[in-house]
Amino acid sequence: MTMLKTGNKRGFTFIEAMLATVILGLGTVLVYEAFFISLNASNYCRDYMEIAPWADEKIWQVQDCLMRLGDAADLDGSGELKAGNKNFKWNMSYYLVDGTQHLYGVDLVLSWQEGPRKAVISRSAYAIHKA
Secondary structure (H helix, E strand, O other): OOOOOOOOOOOOOHHHHHHHHHHHHHHHHHHHHHHHHHHHHHHHHHHHHHHHHHHHHHHHHHHHHHHHHHHHOOOOOEEEEEEOOEEEEEEEEEEEEEOOOOEEEEEEEEEEEEOOEEEEEEEEEEEEOOO
């Protein structure tokens, strides 16, 4: 004699299905968010690699000018650089660190818009004027 079970349920309840949907949706959102964060970081690194040689060259030019001319150096303080499809703004400043040894500090700041935020790169160096 075989007994049949009448209370045997197969399948998911509504709450289990909703919970699985919420977990799957949350996981999808987190994966997309991680993707966009890594894409943003990749764009920043690409831009950095594109303008870093220009920044180093600009620092070398200012150092050379300060070493040769000292206070008589006539240097641009700011400007704009177009690389690729982006505009990079730069500001250069120099100041006398030690007057007895004619030591100058040089600061260069590059900035550009990277999506909703402003990205910034700064470089600093020193130059000695040989009087």
